Amino acid sequence: MSASREDTAARRPGRGAEPYTLASLVEVAATAFLERGYDATSMEDLSRAAGITKSSFYHHVSGKEALLRGALDRALDGLFGVLAEPAALEGPPVDRLRHIVRRQVEVLATELPYVTLLLRLRGNTETERWALARRREFDQAVASLVREATEAGATHPQVDPGVAARLLSGTVNSLIEWYRPGRVPVPDLVDAVERQVFDGLLGASG
Amino acid sequence: MSASREDTAARRPGRGAEPYTLASLVEVAATAFLERGYDATSMEDLSRAAGITKSSFYHHVSGKEALLRGALDRALDGLFGVLAEPAALEGPPVDRLRHIVRRQVEVLATELPYVTLLLRLRGNTETERWALARRREFDQAVASLVREATEAGATHPQVDPGVAARLLSGTVNSLIEWYRPGRVPVPDLVDAVERQVFDGLLGASG
Known part of the structure; x- marks a missing residue:
């Protein structure tokens, strides 16, 4: 059971809490920056797009400029x-x-x-x-x-x-x-x- | 004297009140739209760039979208x-x-x-x-x-x-x-x- 839940999380990194790699967050950010523009994108928007809380997002990166x-x-x-x-x-x-x-x-x-x-x-x-x-x-x-x-x-x-x-x-x-x-x-x-x-x-x- | 002042106005259509052609206002607008972006440019900005009042600007064109x-x-x-x-x-x-x-x-x-x-x-x-x-x-x-x-x-x-x-x-x-x-x-x-x-x-x- 627990193995199967891990599988699902690994296949859908945007849902659930972990695991996130820096690369996957950078990918989410790049897509958002292209869609709305860098200035118009907030860390709030990015955490929503990644499907994690803002505080776990900040656990991985210092902020928007680091993602860019x-x-x-x-x-x-x-x-x-x-x-x-x-x-x-x-x-x-x-x-x-x-x-x-x-x-x-x-x-x-x-x-x-x-x-x-x-x-x-x-x-x-x-x-x-x-x-x-x-x-x-x-x-x-x-x-x-x-x-x-x-x-x-x-x-x-x-x-x-x-x-x-x-x-x-x-x-x-x-x-x-x-x-x-x-x-x-x-x-x-x-x-x-x-x-x-x-x-x-x-x-x-x- | 008056002729020389007219000369100057003709050579520098951005200064003084007249004459303005629609083409010269479109040129001012195109330059401003490119510099700041269309959304960020106000009619206020455009009249300042053209060197005329907002109301004389509106005398020539209905608004920003007409200039675009x-x-x-x-x-x-x-x-x-x-x-x-x-x-x-x-x-x-x-x-x-x-x-x-x-x-x-x-x-x-x-x-x-x-x-x-x-x-x-x-x-x-x-x-x-x-x-x-x-x-x-x-x-x-x-x-x-x-x-x-x-x-x-x-x-x-x-x-x-x-x-x-x-x-x-x-x-x-x-x-x-x-x-x-x-x-x-x-x-x-x-x-x-x-x-x-x-x-x-x-x-x-x-």
Whole structure:
């Protein structure tokens, strides 16, 4: 009996008192922040959404800003993890770029609420400004690679690499506006973005 | 003396009492809505920004929603105007698409605050929902052309035309995130977007 009750609690972490992981509370918070906005979401709202009391919520996290930080960490860890992968570090710039774009789409699709939060930040709090600075760092790393690829003669010769990098990041980030899990299988999405980014709408004929 | 005072007023429509055109008040409103958000902007704020009294403001427009409508009209008139141009209506689908993308970038760059407002709408009011429906109509017209171009064998054979259309609109619309007037000359921006969208980052070799 007691084992079966534990099972139920484990399967429905939003009901009953325990167990909660920080990750599950961060997930609840990220969803709420996206739905109502960070400022409009209270710890009251979050405990109700998680199905626990406000005081047990505070047992796990110090407050709203810590939850936002947790959500943004998850997005940024995913993105910076990609930059640290061997295929992002070794080889011709254009191949490294191709690897990064593919993996960036994968991270975006699998960590959608966290990346969406990151991309919608306005920079109103200390945590938001920190995350925006990290996001700029990521964009700058990709922009340097676009520049390297251009210098190596691999990219479109008539497009300024700074503009090309902006358009590249714009294309990838625009996925948050329409992509929803299950809408397109992730591997197909990854292939489609790679093809459109590198070969364009007209594409290679093959 | 009096002539010189009139000159100054004409050059600085935000100061002194007259003349105001509806267009100049819509411009003031669009800027304010973008800075503080539509909900957070009062008619008080708008009259202060325009440098006129609230009652003379009301002499020109019925209220905030009419100003939002004016701003969104300006963006939508620009975009739908493009679809009505001969080069958007005649010729092979891929050529029509190329014309539309180039002109869409031009409209976006020259009507930046209005298009930015349009792309950031949430659909909270009647006017917002009307504008979102019009925006979807525009996107669907472009998506049909992408489909036609694909059926004619002109686009990348391995990318689903629905996904291709989403990525195309995502690339163009992402300009509002970074483009600022004067940052890149508009004709160069138009060329860069056309090349990246149709030929990709790797581009044609010429």
